[in-house]
Amino acid sequence: MTEATAWAAVLGAASGALITVLLVLARRLARGGGDLGSDAEQAAYRALHEAGLAATHLRGGLAATHLRGGLAGSDLDRAARHLRSLLGSATVALVHEGRVVALDGETSDAVQDAAVSLAARVADSGRRQVTGGTDGEGKGIVGAPIVVDGRVVGVLVAVADPMRAALVRAVGEVADWCAAQLALGELDASRAALAEAELRSLRAQISPHFIYNALTAIASFITTEPARARELVLEFADFTRYSFRRQGEFTTLAEELRSIHSYLELERARFGDRLQVVLRIAPETLATVIPFLSVQPIVENAVRHGLEPGERGGGIRIEARDDATHTEILVEDDGVGMDPEALRTLLNTEADGAHVGIRNVDLRLRQLYGPAGGLVVETNTGAGTLVRMRVPKSQPQHDLALHTGGVRT
Known part of the structure; x- marks a missing residue:
């Protein structure tokens, strides 16, 4: 089994499980809002809904834009908005190659500089990092690596006041989920490249045999x-x-x-x-x-x-x-x-x-x-x-x- 096929199988299974949960919740909604029952069920539905919305905008990859403001309302900005809602934090940033490529919430230079600085430490260590507010009583910032195929391709950063232990854990889980979406996007790109390669192969088959015979046939009629x-x-x-x-x-x-x-x-x-x-x-x-x-x-x-x-x-x-x-x-x-x-x-x-x-x-x-x-x-x-x-x-x-x-x- 090739690596791409293995990715497709694993990620396909995960997507299938998510779709199953969504269908169950949707069926309950169709029977009436009261059937959702507990606050926990409603929270789960909202979380899955935000995750589904963010997934669409992550598939293009983190390199879609390197400079904020270069693409107003880009897919990555939309993804950050849904991720912030999913995490319930004050600010969410996506950092790629030392730049903030998406930001939702507080947009000050100080927040962006802090996100870039923390992301650099996360990328170097390959592990989650937290600064400030670790006692749960002050403003803090947490970053988690987004790892695809063994490489740290970006960092998910969240700012909260106060910083909660549950949020620290959640940022790590959501970063892993972001990695799965980016891997699916790469798989789609690989599939498109394969289709283009197969088209080139078909075109290559046309030229040597057919073109010679066609030109020879045309030449035979030029005089007669x-x-x-x-x-x-x-x-x-x-x-x-x-x-x-x-x-x-x-x-x-x-x-x-x-x-x-x-x-x-x-x-x-x-x-x-x-x-x-x-x-x-x-x-x-x-x-x-x-x-x-x-x-x-x-x-x-x-x-x-x-x-x-x-x-x-x-x-x-x-x-x-x-x-x-x-x-x-x-x-x-x-x-x-x-x-x-x-x-x-x-x-x-x-x-x-x-x-x-x-x-x-x-x-x-x-x-x-x-x-x-x-x-x-x-x-x-x-x-x-x-x-x-x-x-x-x-x-x-x-x-x-x-x-x-x-x-x-």
Whole structure:
């Protein structure tokens, strides 16, 4: 198990426990405020509510802003406000790399200087530190390290008058909780970086094999059919512009199909009548949001590894169906097929070279839609290949920045 996977498992379990408690309390609230019962239950609800609000604003990390006032109303400032309410202290500060990056409560220079000074001692020792008011009768300040992956990435500081022993303990617990939220934020960033790396891998697979064949096909028409050669140059430009675009991780099925059309026109220039294509696209599926470069690599795989090895060529069927809550997309070829056991090994182990595109698509779909959201592949040696993917029609969590430029209509 990788370190990232272990983090995800531990933090996921903790998040699941928190959600369970919140659901129980929410159910009680729905039945009436009196059902919360004791003051302790009401206090627990308020604490969980503030923690949930702070969590959202901590995920971006402590490096979001280094100088106070640089980002008015930043996420870290909002997080500090909820943390102060959670702790019940007069002031809360988050200190990162020797600077106060968030502050709620008293904002005087004296308080900020005291927070930075205490945070430096906490960072050096890696342990909680308290100054002033330790007898519970005067104003005091307490700082606790925020530790992620064995590193002190920041310090949570609280000021109270009087300083209470319970607050000292609470600051340590809340600092640990902040560390868990920051670790989850890093995990999200790592997941996004992995998705981008997989996209780069898919783009890299396009260039060496396909570009050579496409340019060779175009060259063959320059003298005999210059008009045809010009059309193929435009198709090639559209295909490469779409495939190497940098905007967004999502597109629509309609846009991906335009790029697939350009790709297949270029392949027809090579195969001639040996390549037959059948499209069955339900109009209502065209607006479906799909991961960028998810269908196109499957079509390329069908041509390159299904039809190209055989001398007779063959046919490809591309179908999109409206299936209630999902759009089902199928790509089928009648080519050479593949041994099912070899396919299973391919999809479950890291591999370079042949079929890497289809494996990357499968991984991306599973990351986005869960273990059941991957590709379903039916194949056998000499029997062709059918690849099926199901994409939810409603995906409000994905920020789709539709990119319509660069594709000729």
